[in-house]
Amino acid sequence: KNKVHNFKVVLLGEGCVGKTSVIIRYVEERFDEKHVSTLQAAFKSKRLNLNGTRVNLSLWDTAGQERFHALGPIYYRDADGAVLLYDVTDEDSFTRVKNWVKELRTMLGHDICMCIVGNKVDLERSRVVAAEDAEQYAKSVGAKHYLTSAKLNKGIQELFSDLTQWMVEK
Ligand code: GTP
Numbered sequence: 001k002n003k004v005h006n007f008k009v010v011l012l013g014e015g016c017v018g019k020t021s022v023i024i025r026y027v028e029e030r031f032d033e034k035h036v037s038t039l040q041a042a043f044k045s046k047r048l049n050l051n052g053t054r055v056n057l058s059l060w061d062t063a064g065q066e067r068f069h070a071l072g073p074i075y076y077r078d079a080d081g082a083v084l085l086y087d088v089t090d091e092d093s094f095t096r097v098k099n100w101v102k103e104l105r106t107m108l109g110h111d112i113c114m115c116i117v118g119n120k121v122d123l124e125r126s127r128v129v130a131a132e133d134a135e136q137y138a139k140s141v142g143a144k145h146y147l148t149s150a151k152l153n154k155g156i157q158e159l160f161s162d163l164t165q166w167m168v169e170k
Contacts, residue, residue: 004054007167009160010076012100013085014093015064018119021150022085023061026160031151038063041075048164055164076104080167081113083159086134088118088147089126094134101141113166114143117159122149 011019020038025031027044042061047054060075062068076082084100086093097116104112116138118129131147138145144162148155 002054004056005168006056006058007080007164008058008060008078009081009083009163010060010062010079011083011085012062012072012076013064014087014090014096015066017064017085017087017090017093018150019061019064019083019085022083022117022119022148022156022159023059025150025153026156027059029153031153037065040068040071046160048161050161050164050168053168055168057160057164072100072103073107076108076112079108079112080170081115081163083115083117083163084143085117085119086129087120088129089120089123091128094118094129098137101143105141110142113163113170114141115146115159115163116143117146117148119148119150121147121154122152 013019016035023044027046038061040063044059046057062075082104084097086097118134135145146155146159
């Protein structure tokens with residue numbers, strides 16, 4: 001009952017979709033307009049208490065730039081959860097998510113809890129990826145779908161608490 005669960009969560013997705021921003025919003029409760037490309041990967045940890053269950057999340061922020069793609073396995077290999085992020089104003093970033101899904105399913109099967117996340121929903125007017133399409137796709141691959149804005153702090157708490165709950169139950 002007093003056990004602390006340790007889970008590793010990896011964030012994957014194209015450069016500039018907001019992986020660092022989502023983590024910084026969640027862990028440090030702030031937002032930065034500047035884009036600083038993550039090189040290789042960065043790590044943050046977050047403790048939470050989910051209805052009495054203590055959890056320690058290790059959040060791995062990976063580099064989105066294509067030249068770092070081959071490093072992916074180092075970070076997702078032993079992960080319990082994956083957050084596959086796309087930018088709702090960028091169709092290519094959604095295609096990139098689909099590629100990550102294929103790679104993760106091939107390498108890890110169904111051992112990993114996958115969340116597909118459309119970030120930047122505050123840019124509603126520039127939206128090109130329809131929520132229903134993303135939702136349906138996620139369902140078809142056994143993933144859950146969320147919409148977030150790191151800028152406006154929308155959907156981020158819910159994303160990580162749902163994912164944590166899922167990992168606890170698994
Ligand atoms: P790489 O490290 O290159 O892979 O990028 P990343 O995916 O970590 O993206 P990052 O968090 O650095 O964000 C990229 C840019 O998008 C920055 O200028 C952020 O301020 C901006 N951004 C992130 N999240 C949001 C959001 O929810 N809404 C808006 N409007 N901009 C955002």
